[in-house]
Amino acid sequence: MKQTILAAALALCALGVSAKVELPKFFTDNMVVQQNAELTIPGMATPGSKVTVSTDWLAKPVNVTAGKDGRFAVKVKTPAAGGPYTIVVSDGKDKKILQNVLSGEVWLCSGQSNMEFPVKGDWARLMDADEVVAQMQRPALRLLQVKNTTSLRPLEDAEIEMGWVESSPSAAGFSAIGYLCGKMLQDSLNVPVGVIDATWGGTPVEAWTPLEGVKGIAGFEYAVENFVNGVQTTATEVIDQMVKKAYDKYQSPDKIRLDFDKGVMQKGKAWGKMPVPGYWEQSVLPDFNGIVFMQYELELPAEAAGKALDLHLGSIDDIDDTYFNGVHVGGKFAHNDVRDYKVDGNLVKAGKNVITVRVLDTGGEGGIYKSCHASVGGKTYSLDGDWNYAVAAKDVEAVTFPGSALYPTVLYNAMINPLTVMPVAGVFWYQGCNNVGRDKQYEACFKSMIENWRKEFNEPEMPFYFVQLAGFLQPVTVQPESQWALLRQAQAKALELPNTGMATAIDLGNPIDIHPTNKAEVARRLGLLALDKTYNRKVVSEAPVCVASNQKDNKVTVVFSGEVSAVGGVPTGFIIGDKEGNWAYANAKFVNGTTIELSSPLVKNPVAVRYNWADYPGGNLYGANKIAVSPFATDLR
Numbered sequence: 001m002k003q004t005i006l007a008a009a010l011a012l013c014a015l016g017v018s019a020k021v022e023l024p025k026f027f028t029d030n031m032v033v034q035q036n037a038e039l040t041i042p043g044m045a046t047p048g049s050k051v052t053v054s055t056d057w058l059a060k061p062v063n064v065t066a067g068k069d070g071r072f073a074v075k076v077k078t079p080a081a082g083g084p085y086t087i088v089v090s091d092g093k094d095k096k097i098l099q100n101v102l103s104g105e106v107w108l109c110s111g112q113s114n115m116e117f118p119v120k121g122d123w124a125r126l127m128d129a130d131e132v133v134a135q136m137q138r139p140a141l142r143l144l145q146v147k148n149t150t151s152l153r154p155l156e157d158a159e160i161e162m163g164w165v166e167s168s169p170s171a172a173g174f175s176a177i178g179y180l181c182g183k184m185l186q187d188s189l190n191v192p193v194g195v196i197d198a199t200w201g202g203t204p205v206e207a208w209t210p211l212e213g214v215k216g217i218a219g220f221e222y223a224v225e226n227f228v229n230g231v232q233t234t235a236t237e238v239i240d241q242m243v244k245k246a247y248d249k250y251q252s253p254d255k256i257r258l259d260f261d262k263g264v265m266q267k268g269k270a271w272g273k274m275p276v277p278g279y280w281e282q283s284v285l286p287d288f289n290g291i292v293f294m295q296y297e298l299e300l301p302a303e304a305a306g307k308a309l310d311l312h313l314g315s316i317d318d319i320d321d322t323y324f325n326g327v328h329v330g331g332k333f334a335h336n337d338v339r340d341y342k343v344d345g346n347l348v349k350a351g352k353n354v355i356t357v358r359v360l361d362t363g364g365e366g367g368i369y370k371s372c373h374a375s376v377g378g379k380t381y382s383l384d385g386d387w388n389y390a391v392a393a394k395d396v397e398a399v400t401f402p403g404s405a406l407y408p409t410v411l412y413n414a415m416i417n418p419l420t421v422m423p424v425a426g427v428f429w430y431q432g433c434n435n436v437g438r439d440k441q442y443e444a445c446f447k448s449m450i451e452n453w454r455k456e457f458n459e460p461e462m463p464f465y466f467v468q469l470a471g472f473l474q475p476v477t478v479q480p481e482s483q484w485a486l487l488r489q490a491q492a493k494a495l496e497l498p499n500t501g502m503a504t505a506i507d508l509g510n511p512i513d514i515h516p517t518n519k520a521e522v523a524r525r526l527g528l529l530a531l532d533k534t535y536n537r538k539v540v541s542e543a544p545v546c547v548a549s550n551q552k553d554n555k556v557t558v559v560f561s562g563e564v565s566a567v568g569g570v571p572t573g574f575i576i577g578d579k580e581g582n583w584a585y586a587n588a589k590f591v592n593g594t595t596i597e598l599s600s601p602l603v604k605n606p607v608a609v610r611y612n613w614a615d616y617p618g619g620n621l622y623g624a625n626k627i628a629v630s631p632f633a634t635d636l637r
Contacts, residue, residue: 021045021089021096024156024418028163029099032142032194034106035081037423042073042156045091055087057103066091078423079103081191102140104192105185106424107530109178110208110416111431113201114467114522117515119179120172127517132180133172140191141167141182143174146198150405151414152231154210158418164194175199177467180523181428181530188531196424198415204434205445206408208416213452214408217444223400223408235333235401239319243291243360246393256293256390262356263326265297265388274389276372277314279365284389290396291360294368295388298353304376305350313339313383314370319360325353333401348376355383362398406434412449420456426463426534427453428526433469433514436487443490450497465501465529468492468630470516471509471616478575479614480583488631501529501541504630511616525627543623543630544594549609551636556586556598556606563593564621564629573619574598576606583610609634 022044033039045051045066054061057079066072074089083102088095109115119136120129147159165171167179175197182195200207206214211227214220247258254270274284274294281288311324317335321328325348330341355374359367372383400406435442454462468491469484479485494500503525510516525541532541544562556576566572571588576598584602586609591597598609612619612631621629 021051021091021094023089023096023098024158024421025160025163026144026146026158026419026422027098028160030101030142030164030166031098031144032102032104032106032164032192033078034423034425035078035103035191037078038075039078039423040073040075040421041087041089042071042421043089043096044070045072046070046093049091049093051089051091053087053089055101056085073421081105083192102142102192102194104140104194105189106194106196106422107178107181107185107426107428108196108198108419108424109175109181109428110198111429111467112199112203112434114433114470114515114519115175115177115428115430116197116199116201117176117519118173119176124515125517126176126519128520129172132176132520133169136167136169136171136179138167138183138186140193141179141186142192142194143167143171143179143182144194144196145174146196146415146419148200148405149414150403150407150410152227152403152407152410154413154417156418158198158415176519177428177430177523177526180520181527184523184527185530188527188537189535196419198419200405200411200415202434203405203411203431205431205442205449207406207411208431209409209445209449210412210417210452210456211409213448214445217441217448219438219441220408220445226402227409231402235403236331238399238401239321239333239360242396242399243358243393246291246396250290250393252391254390256392258392260293261326262323263354265295265352265354266293266390270390271388272390273386274367276368276384276387277370278367279317279369280367280389281365285366285391288366288391288394289361289363290394291358291392292366293390293392294357294359296355296383296385298355298374298381298383300348300350300353300376300381302350304348304379306345307348307377308345309343309348309374309376311339311341311343311355311374313341313357313368313372315339316357316359316368317365318362321358323356325349326356333404358392360396362396416453417456420458423459424457424462426465426530428530429464429466430522431466432487432491433472437483439483439486439490442487443493446491446494447497450494450500461499463499463501463530463534464494464497465503465526465533466491466494467522467526468502468504468506470505471507471511471614472514473511473615475511475616475618476614477585477618478583479617480575480577480610482614484615485610485613485617485631489633492630492632499533501533502630503529504543504628506612506617506619506631507628509616528625528627540623540625540627543621543627545630546611546632546634549634549636551606554599554604554606556609556636557591558596558598558609558611558634560594560596560629562623564596564623565593566590567620567622571596571621573612573617573621575610575613576600576603577608577610578603578605579607607636609636
């Protein structure tokens with residue numbers, strides 16, 4: 001992990017070298033500070049020096065003495081919205097100058113890939129992206145992008161992908177929701193707006209939660225214990241433990257030895273042939289999760305002997321350990337990491353060379369699924385084709401490795417904790433896909449994350465507005481067991497906390513794309529929550545909710561807190577169930593604008609109602625301002 005500026009400056013101080021004035025990397029030209037707040041400016045300066053902070057909004061400079069280690073922290077009151085301003089931080093020998101600084105409203109956008117989703121990028125693009133990009137020139141809307149970084153301890157500084165910049169078409173890689181929310185707030189409030197993008201696709205809520213926030217939550221005991229013990233267990237050690245545990249448990253008459261000679265092509269009944277590239281589920285190992293050894297014999301000419309070799313194994317799902325002529329040459333932990341390994345020339349010989357790869361797959365697809373080759377002496381040799389393979393174990397338990405982006409607290413430590421010196425107006429959050437299947441744990445952790453962020457930002461009532469997951473996967477009419485529906489319900493439980501709001505995206509999904517492109521409507525709904533709840537603009541920001549349900553004569557009535565309408569006139573998306581667990585699609589009709597009657601000849605004496613309760617449901621109810629009614633579950637009273 002890279003050292004932070006502050007840590008590097010500390011090292012200079014320890015050597016007796018006068019340090020330059022250094023500020024966190026997210027204090028740059030063009031930044032926006034939260035108006036009418038108290039900003040902390042931390043940094044490093046010459047040890048024991050008098051550090052002076054002057055700005056053109058302060059009547060007089062603010063002074064503080066740097067510590068023996070050179071550290072300082074200055075607190076300054078920020079002005080009402082306006083600018084531009086200049087901030088000068090000086091220790092008498094060196095100075096740091098920040099120019100074109102604005103005061104306004106600062107919002108932090110965080111979560112996983114649907115918040116990371118760019119206006120227009122190399123992996124995704126917004127619906128109508130070209131039109132949006134063409135209008136991104138907005139000098140008073142400023143954007144800051146935090147780099148994807150992990151840390152096993154809270155950091156004082158953050159790695160930055162893009163320092164504060166004025167919004168322009170060149171920032172099209174920025175979070176689409178972040179940009180569009182910022183644009184909407186700026187248009188409505190007529191003040192400068194700053195948006196911070198701190199996101200990482202495919203990450204779980206626990207990775208964004210401070211250590212105090214995961215304590216006491218079932219399932220995270222391993223991480224808490226590791227932190228208490230100094231996180232002494234490495235990822236390699238965890239993998240070795242997983243492999244041994246699974247191998248010892250696996251019973252097979254053709255069981256191979258783990259310590260076989262990996263420099264020799266193996267034979268015997270346990271060994272077969274597998275095509276590469278490709279997922280093994282699509283060829284020789286359907287529905288398989290576990291440990292597989294794979295081998296390839298590479299024939300090289302005499303002129304290649306003794307020369308360094310580049311081994312390119314494309315991508316491997318999930319985890320590999322790779323050997324060349326029996327010597328370990330590399331291994332990675334993520335399925336989307338490119339496997340490029342350097343092989344020392346001493347291992348390369350003329351004739352037959354053996355490549356052996358141990359592949360560990362904990363779920364989903366497995367195998368070497370992209371094209372492979374080796375390069376030596378200016379020539380390239382394809383490694384695609386049939387590989388030797390043998391199963392070493394089945395059904396390996398999924399484990400999260402210390403330091404990976406999935407490990408509890410590591411994203412909070414590296415990407416959020418440094419930002420807590422900056423007051424913000426609130427948080428926009430979109431995350432949850434990576435926790436589907438763990439709804440109870442998510443409910444507890446998400447609430448705890450919100451509460452602990454507020455504590456660390458020293459803002460007990462910091463607004464926190466989040467997106468409920470969009471519809472995804474195959475449409476199913478009756479799906480009471482849906483794991484996606486349970487996760488959405490767990491998200492909604494966070495509304496029990498004060499100063500929260502939920503923008504449902506249930507109607508904006510795509511059954512075959514987990515990254516739907518209509519982020520403009522998601523941003524609009526988040527922006528409405530902020531305008532209504534934070535800025536008191538009295539706009540409709542939420543749809544009516546179910547406040548009562550009653551059963552009579554095998555029919556159910558559900559009552560909403562306000563008027564709802566159905567696209568097409570006929571309500572859809574309801575299922576009802578009885579106490580034996582039988583469920584059926586409910587025929588629905590309006591009694592009046594706030595009441596809907598439900599029934600089905602397949603369910604007598606219904607006791608429960610679900611609305612939009614499926615992976616990809618088909619409900620069509622809306623409140624005012626085109627806001628979709630959120631999924632809900634209710635037992636009858």
